[in-house]
Amino acid sequence: MKAGARLPRVVIVGGGFAGLNAAQALSGAPAEVTLIDRRNFHLFQPLLYQVATAGLSPADIASPLRHVLRKQKNCRVVLAEPMGVDLDKRRVKFEEGVCIEYDWLVLAAGATHSYFGHDEWEEIAPGLKTVEDATEIRRRILLAFESAEYEGSEEARRAALTFAIVGGGATGVEMAGSIMEIAAKTVAQDFRNIDTKTTRVILFDGNDRLLPAFSPESSARAKRTLEKMGVEVRLKAFVTNVTRNGIYVGEEFIAARSVLWAAGVRANPIGASLGVPLEKSGQVKVEADLTVPGQSRVFVVGDMASVTSKGKPVPGVAPAAIQMGRYVGRLIASEISAEARPGSAADASPAARQSFVYWDKGSLATIGKAKAVAEIAGFRFAGYFAWLIWSLVHIMFLISFRNRLIVMFNWAWGWFFFSKSARLITGESNMRIDEVKANESVIGREVAKF
């Protein structure tokens, strides 16, 4: 590299686990690193369901990206949403002809849920990927009890108190357990006309077991635990339609005012702009070094990438995203440093690269208070001990020390009081009187029977 020449430009798209770890692994490297995200914060997604179930506030699990990276002087943060990549011109494109040039590119823009070709269900049955999703789901859960309180008919009241959750992975299991706890404990004293303990939570999955990432024994254990809490678990159940009044499973209709979605994977559409082979889910089929085929300096990491390690597909979980991000960050840093050394070859040979290897540290899923399943290094745990491991691991991986303290405090508080502190119904569309289906006779009757 000639003296005075500009530093190589590394552009990272996405500030989730994969992108942030890639940026941090480039700390100190002789490069201009640009991290692009449409949000100004890194979100700790594994705890997002606790925001949706009123246990935590959004800020408790979010860290401003600029703040996290403030001391890494070779890295800047750009708040924007890329539209696509031009591999020939080495550019990431934004709206209105705006673009940014790169020498090295890391795509880490994540994935969302998939509605299996029925995107029209999304409005009725929101998924859980963003902070806005979480506060919207929280709004719906809390409004369900509010509307049940003033329903005229027993039938309508049952529908308002029925929650259908589609998808039996970790998010679905965690949501089902949390909603049951809210109904049975948190708000049990709050209402005058309804018994919130009669709430029905039904968890659907097309598979023959919950938590497919776990062993069949842990799956069975999770199912038993949920059922003991009162959750109905329906396996091999295929959702055929979702309406505002309920959910169709095969031919059967179940009246449920709240349907929540936690199934399927659909990768960020920016992968499609590469013009390379994709999985059905939109994930980019990358090489063993996580590069796009034929592009030795363009990487795809995290939930956007489809890759195998030791013959098995790498799962779309936080630890895999962290490991991919670090692997790519270090790889780029080392090749840039090698190039910068006087007398080095103009281009390091990609053939010399070691393949990405996923180190499976185990699986964890929480179900409720002191209830979880864990599988670590071939050992299976369940119940209180698994829950303790789950809690410690999640606290440990939270980005900032402050968030660790706040989350611990909220959990301790919840442990002792079964309280959920963030029970706010916010957003523009608060319940209107017609949503409650209240009418003069109903409110009149309620006053009469008060």
Add this chain to the structure above:
Amino acid sequence: MKAGARLPRVVIVGGGFAGLNAAQALSGAPAEVTLIDRRNFHLFQPLLYQVATAGLSPADIASPLRHVLRKQKNCRVVLAEPMGVDLDKRRVKFEEGVCIEYDWLVLAAGATHSYFGHDEWEEIAPGLKTVEDATEIRRRILLAFESAEYEGSEEARRAALTFAIVGGGATGVEMAGSIMEIAAKTVAQDFRNIDTKTTRVILFDGNDRLLPAFSPESSARAKRTLEKMGVEVRLKAFVTNVTRNGIYVGEEFIAARSVLWAAGVRANPIGASLGVPLEKSGQVKVEADLTVPGQSRVFVVGDMASVTSKGKPVPGVAPAAIQMGRYVGRLIASEISAEARPGSAADASPAARQSFVYWDKGSLATIGKAKAVAEIAGFRFAGYFAWLIWSLVHIMFLISFRNRLIVMFNWAWGWFFFSKSARLITGESNMRIDEVKANESVIGREVAKF
């Protein structure tokens, strides 16, 4: 009261300080109490500016109304927004012909800011009354720095880093101080292209001093403190127009991308449905016992009420609302109990009622870290000691013990690290690339000069 007759129905509209305290004062009274609010939570408004300036999360200063009142078995909560009152039929009306009947009515629906006949300014210059207002203002403050980071011209950069705040009461003073602290301390290390310390915060008021509720000495002190922090204070300044690009003060135009509103009072329009004399601001002119003229069982309390005590108008502050709510709640409880006693007269004489007396406990306003003004029982404090009093009083009056702990923790953290933990830009309308006014040359230039 005959055996088996129904209990008298007390309807309270609004779950703020006045309404909630009225409901709680009726605890144990032989009545059916209904508290109506369009939100499911009580909001601790004096700290709302800290949500707007990213210091606290909404949940930290909110308590679900049902939870607060869960043990008060004679009280139910209805989540709905009343449209008006029919005094003849003794009904509170909702949308679609729905209504609720009352024997006693307490209106406590609060007030918002007034744009002095220019409601079109509201969209450009949001006020601070709801949780949504607070997260919107937070979004704008944080986006201002983001857009400044990539502005093409120095002029545009200056406009993005200029904050105009209209209204020099407690809210305006607190917002001005907080925004200056965010710029000078919290985000000072976070940006690469701008020096956030060059941020301009300008506080406008039509009066000849800030904080009119205080003595002229405290007003002068607050002004000096703000100016020392770098805030420009412009008194006797009348805003003549507000546009997306800035603010007109008299003939002068000041380029400012962020204009925030903290001036004026406009009472909830439900007061107008009573058909009784109102103030210009929409407040109901009530009798000395806080009743609507000619209606011995209809009360208006809190920011909606216009009343004098000891010859002075009662101010629209939290302590006054709390005292009014308690006064009315106790008054109703005692008259209902008297009526319920065998052999009592059918109607207690309103003439026997003692007038409401406002006990002015003093005034407090915070300006920044260890900076505040306080006036208590004729004593004036300023600086660190006033700030300490302010902090203790606000912690003490927070509704739940949990919120007290969380807010204390957040304040302690902010004290040591000058950190603002809730720096999330949320909401549907995230910054689009055209909002940043970024263009190819700009981002190109930034990369070049990186």
